[in-house]
Amino acid sequence: MKRFLIYLIKIIGIVIVLMYTMDAIYSYTFENGIPRNKIQKILQLKNKHYDLAFLGSSRTENHIDCELIEQITGKSCINLGISGGTIGDMLILMTLAESKGITFNKVFLQVDYAYNHTGVSNNFRASLSPFINNSNVKKELNKSEEGGFYSYIPFYRYMKYDKVVGFREFLSVLLKRKPKTDLDVGFSPKIGKGLAISGKLPNKFNDKNEELNALFKLMDKNNSKLICFTAPYCKAVENRENLNVLKSRIPSLLYYVSIFDKHPEYFYNCGHLNIDGARQFTRILIEDIYPTKINK
Amino acid sequence: MFFNSIAFLLFLPITFSIYWFLLKRSLKAQNILLLLASYFFYGWWDYRFLILIALSTLIDYFIGLSLEKTQVKKRRKLLLSFSLVFNLGILGFFKYYNFFIESWLDAWAGIGVEMHASTLQIILPVGISFYTFQTLSYTIDVYRKKLNPTHNFINFSTFVAFFPQLVAGPIERATNLLPQFSIKRNFNIERATSGIHLIIWGLFKKIVIADSCATYVNTIFSNYETFNSLTLIIGAIYFAFQIYGDFSGYSDIAIGTARLFGFELKQNFNYPYFSRDVAEFWRRWHISLSTWFRDYLYIPLGGSRVNKSKQLRNVFIIFLVSGFWHGANWTFIIWGTLHAIFFIPLLLRKQNRKHIDQASENTVLPSFNELFKIFTTFILVTFAWIFFRADTVTIAINYLKRLALNQNFGIEYLNIERYSIEMFALISIFILLEWFHKHQEHPISGKQKWLKVIGIIIMILTVGVYSNHQEFIYFQF
Numbered sequence: 001m002k003r004f005l006i007y008l009i010k011i012i013g014i015v016i017v018l019m020y021t022m023d024a025i026y027s028y029t030f031e032n033g034i035p036r037n038k039i040q041k042i043l044q045l046k047n048k049h050y051d052l053a054f055l056g057s058s059r060t061e062n063h064i065d066c067e068l069i070e071q072i073t074g075k076s077c078i079n080l081g082i083s084g085g086t087i088g089d090m091l092i093l094m095t096l097a098e099s100k101g102i103t104f105n106k107v108f109l110q111v112d113y114a115y116n117h118t119g120v121s122n123n124f125r126a127s128l129s130p131f132i133n134n135s136n137v138k139k140e141l142n143k144s145e146e147g148g149f150y151s152y153i154p155f156y157r158y159m160k161y162d163k164v165v166g167f168r169e170f171l172s173v174l175l176k177r178k179p180k181t182d183l184d185v186g187f188s189p190k191i192g193k194g195l196a197i198s199g200k201l202p203n204k205f206n207d208k209n210e211e212l213n214a215l216f217k218l219m220d221k222n223n224s225k226l227i228c229f230t231a232p233y234c235k236a237v238e239n240r241e242n243l244n245v246l247k248s249r250i251p252s253l254l255y256y257v258s259i260f261d262k263h264p265e266y267f268y269n270c271g272h273l274n275i276d277g278a279r280q281f282t283r284i285l286i287e288d289i290y291p292t293k294i295n296k
Numbered sequence: 297m298f299f300n301s302i303a304f305l306l307f308l309p310i311t312f313s314i315y316w317f318l319l320k321r322s323l324k325a326q327n328i329l330l331l332l333a334s335y336f337f338y339g340w341w342d343y344r345f346l347i348l349i350a351l352s353t354l355i356d357y358f359i360g361l362s363l364e365k366t367q368v369k370k371r372r373k374l375l376l377s378f379s380l381v382f383n384l385g386i387l388g389f390f391k392y393y394n395f396f397i398e399s400w401l402d403a404w405a406g407i408g409v410e411m412h413a414s415t416l417q418i419i420l421p422v423g424i425s426f427y428t429f430q431t432l433s434y435t436i437d438v439y440r441k442k443l444n445p446t447h448n449f450i451n452f453s454t455f456v457a458f459f460p461q462l463v464a465g466p467i468e469r470a471t472n473l474l475p476q477f478s479i480k481r482n483f484n485i486e487r488a489t490s491g492i493h494l495i496i497w498g499l500f501k502k503i504v505i506a507d508s509c510a511t512y513v514n515t516i517f518s519n520y521e522t523f524n525s526l527t528l529i530i531g532a533i534y535f536a537f538q539i540y541g542d543f544s545g546y547s548d549i550a551i552g553t554a555r556l557f558g559f560e561l562k563q564n565f566n567y568p569y570f571s572r573d574v575a576e577f578w579r580r581w582h583i584s585l586s587t588w589f590r591d592y593l594y595i596p597l598g599g600s601r602v603n604k605s606k607q608l609r610n611v612f613i614i615f616l617v618s619g620f621w622h623g624a625n626w627t628f629i630i631w632g633t634l635h636a637i638f639f640i641p642l643l644l645r646k647q648n649r650k651h652i653d654q655a656s657e658n659t660v661l662p663s664f665n666e667l668f669k670i671f672t673t674f675i676l677v678t679f680a681w682i683f684f685r686a687d688t689v690t691i692a693i694n695y696l697k698r699l700a701l702n703q704n705f706g707i708e709y710l711n712i713e714r715y716s717i718e719m720f721a722l723i724s725i726f727i728l729l730e731w732f733h734k735h736q737e738h739p740i741s742g743k744q745k746w747l748k749v750i751g752i753i754i755m756i757l758t759v760g761v762y763s764n765h766q767e768f769i770y771f772q773f
Contacts, residue, residue: 003315004485011492011749018753159762167758168714 016154024155026170030130033173038080040126041183043134047101051075052072052289054186055090056110058083059231062272063110064186065282072283073290078184078263081110082124086117087211089124094218095136102222106289109215111253113229114230115246116206126161141162189275190268205245229254234282235261236269254288256281297341298768299549300502307337312556316483323480330557338351340465345421355382356431360438360445372439379435387428390420393728395624401726423463425621431456434470436592443471448488449478456525460553464546465767466564471607473561475623481558493740493749494552499760500752501545502768505726507761509538512719513714517685524704527716528695535685536678537723538571542769543582548738567676567734569727572656572669574638575648577677589614591639603642611643612636627683627692633676635681654734679682724758 007139035041052075054064060081069077080093090119097104118139131137132151149156180189214230219226228250233240235258243257256280259281260266266277273281297303311333319325338344359379363372379735404411434455437443456472462468514524516531523531546566552562568580578586590599597610612633619632642648655670656662662670686692708716733739740748 001483001485004483004488007489008492014750015753015757018750018757021758022754159757159760161763162761163763167765170758195704242756 001246019153019155022116023158026155026158026165027130028132028172030171031133031166034176034178036169036173036177037127037192038082038183038186038275039093039096039124039131041186042080042097042100042102043131045097045100045102049076049103049284050078050229052077052107053104053107053189054079054081054082055085055107055262056231057085057094057114058272059112060085060108060110061181061186061188062190063231063278063281064108064270064285065187065189065279067187068279068282069209069286070185072286075105075290077185079187083188084121084123085114086121086124087111087114087215088118088120091211091215091218092120092124094215096132096134098218099134099136103222104219106227107219108285109212109226109228110231111212111246112230112233112251113201113241115209115212115249116202118209118211123164124165129157129161130165132157132164133266153220161292163271188280189278190220191263191275192268195234195236195264195267197234201233201240201242203239204241205249208249211294225252227252229285230257231265232256232258232273234264234267237270254285255282258286297337298479299546299553300499303340303645307333307709308553308556320483320604325412326481327454327477330459331454331457333449333648334454334457334462335468337461338457342419342423345424348421348424349427349457350453352383352386352427352431353453354525355379356435356456357446357449357452359435361447362437363435364445376435381429381433383432387424388723390424392624408712425594426465426467427456427462428579429467429585429697430470433588433592434474443474446474446478448478458554458559460550460557460559462563463535463580464543466550466562466589467559468584469588473559481593483558487555487558490737490741491552491555493745494555494738496749496752496756497738497740498548498550498552500546501541501548501678501726501755503760503762504541504721504755506538506541506545506724506769507764508759509534509541509656509719511712511761512710513538513685513762515710516716517691517695519711520691520698522708523698523702524708525699525702526705527700527701527708527710530716532682532685532699534679534719534723536569536674537719537726539681539684539769540565541726546768564736565729567654569671569674570731570734571673572651572655572666573642573647573673574635574676575642576651578635578639578672579652585618589618593617597606600643607643608640611639626689627686630689630692631680631684634683638676638680658668660732 012030030040031043051073052066052069054060054066054077057119058081060077061083062081064079066077066079069075080090082093083091087109094107120143125141128137129141132141138151141157158170215227230243230246230253233243240257243255247253247255260273260277263277263280265274266280269276270275297305311329315326315329335346335349338349342407356379359375362375366372366375367733388517401411434443434452438445446455451474454468454477455468456470458473506619513531513535516527516548518536520528520531544565551561551563562584564582564584566580566583568577571577571580594610594614596612598606599610600607602610614635615632616629617632619630622628622631639648642650682695683689683692710716729739734742736742740752
């Protein structure tokens with residue numbers, strides 16, 4: 001039995017050493033490899049200034065063409081929308097940006113049903129996990145149900161989030177495979193047309209969103225102006241009129257929900273514009289932000 | 297409780313430590329611990345169904361004792377019948393009730409008669425097919441006087457509920473496992489070490505091979521209408537490896553776990569995808585089930601000692617029942633029928649026992665002829681797996697139709713954001729590992745054992761699938 005216990009200790013020892021080693025290799029690669037998502041992009045920037053930044057979910061990522069904005073206005077712009085991203089995700093992203101000395105003149109946040117959601121999305125948390133040495137990231141990861149597991153069990157986070165930061169992503173970073181989205185501008189347009197509906201908008205909206213308030217405060221502290229907007233939905237989406245409530249919740253809200261009601265050709269599906277719709281929407285937005293710059 | 301869960305990671309060392317350190321001197325206490333641990337293991341999933349295991353245990357225990365007391369043939373038959381009706385009745389109710397009701401209604405609807413009957417929301421107790429067959433083997437063997445009934449209720453209860461193989465086999469025979477509960481078990485380092493190696497290898501098969509394949513298989517089978525011929529072929533091949541990795545991985549972990557407690561379970565898989573014909577495949581795939589059917593169904597029906605037409609009948613019966621054992625769905629019945637169709641030409645040409653040895657017994661690489669046979673057998677088996685995997689027969693047929701008619705063989709980028717062929721690298725490593733160790737029980741043996749252990753642990757840690765946790769497929773049977 002003694003020999004067997006020594007053998008077991010050896011196996012457990014090997015597992016622990018391997019987990020520490022793999023953790024170090026993965027973490028080093030993610031921290032120093034090419035950025036393949038917007039969190040990595042922000043974490044690798046230092047003391048950079050942008051005139052404009054756009055935050056939100058896929059309804060920002062697919063809708064705002066920063067290259068077009070730069071062409072028309074000459075203003076530097078970055079689209080930081082993340083598919084499935086919540087207001088909580090954006091708050092952390094801006095906290096990280098602040099810690100890296102990244103500044104913005106104006107920050108636009110896309111708000112819709114996301115107003116009802118609090119907390120950080122799972123995908124965002126997964127993408128954060130390699131950067132546990134960053135104190136802001138550590139604080140956020142420790143909030144999840146596993147708590148300190150992330151920091152105390154090496155390699156745990158890479159196993160738990162294998163879909164997002166597992167072996168395939170590690171290999172992609174190592175082989176310097178470029179992501180599908182050009183992270184310098186962050187715009188990821190949809191190609192195709194349609195009005196397919198997936199899901200419906202909420203019946204009721206919460207009275208407030210603490211994370212949005214925190215984001216306003218953070219932007220205020222950094223002398224940036226935070227402006228909220230609501231991107232278009234097609235007419236057929238259920239409860240679309242309920243979004244009107246957001247105008248009272250956020251008085252400065254730029255409300256574009258119904259601007260393309262007569263242009264079904266601009267939609268990829270009911271909640272997302274296609275590339276033509278996105279460009280048209282971007283132009284409308286520029287017109288509202290910089291009325292003198294748009295070339296009609 | 298799943299073998300690939302954190303709960304089991306705690307459960308196993310605790311049970312192991314109490315078993316060998318605290319109860320080492322008392323065989324009875326060790327058996328009681330195994331019984332309690334087994335009930336805890338099963339109850340972790342759903343404690344309500346423990347009553348079924350307990351009932352099955354009680355009935356077969358007392359029927360065994362009653363069979364010993366009487367030599368009156370009629371009475372012995374009655375006792376055996378009672379056990380069969382009770383065990384198969386419970387199995388039938390939980391597993392097949394809705395199937396029979398729905399099939400009955402469908403049959404009437406087919407001739408234009410609308411009938412109404414209510415189906416029930418029945419939860420299938422995990423492992424019911426496995427422990428039912430295990431207890432039946434005991435009663436049948438006692439009835440046939442091949443086995444003396446046990447008078448030790450604890451031993452018998454532990455035999456029925458033994459946690460390593462309770463929920464997905466191997467289906468143990470009372471003649472093999474039951475006596476092991478009566479013999480004092482001494483700790484044997486070689487056995488325990490090989491148990492650990494089997495557990496590691498089983499985890500590799502499950503977490504690295506099966507669960508990785510599952511990611512592709514699930515998306516290909518769910519959206520088969522949108523994929524081309526090549527992707528559908530790949531989907532079927534991946535499923536062949538998914539089910540092999542999943543089920544044989546479970547068996548390896550079960551056998552390995554049992555060895556840690558000093559028990560030897562039956563081998564359940566023996567490199568089945570290196571078989572040179574379907575008959576050989578069935579000697580290497582789910583061995584504990586196929587030998588069960590051979591001994592308790594095929595041979596009593598006359599086996600191969602009857603005339604040709606009866607032999608054919610027996611083959612069809614055994615494969616149909618085997619298909620039906622897997623579940624209440626016509627897909628399984630067709631899967632069984634296909635295997636019968638593949639098997640019959642071998643039987644008619646008396647070639648069903650042609651390949652008793654291992655492929656390339658004395659050579660490193662297979663001959664062209666062997667390779668061709670292995671490849672052909674794999675194609676046949678994979679073809680049948682399409683029916684096994686599909687939710688309905690219609691889906692399986694449509695899948696095959698599209699596979700044959702689409703005629704596009706380009707590599708597709710799937711909606712899981714990876715190319716269809718990506719898994720082949722991993723599968724190739726797996727095939728090579730198995731091929732070069734096919735004369736051994738598992739690849740973590742022989743020379744450079746430690747290097748292999750480290751390599752496999754690295755693969756489990758890095759390539760394993762953890763976020764998309766997949767239950768063992770055979771839990772549903």
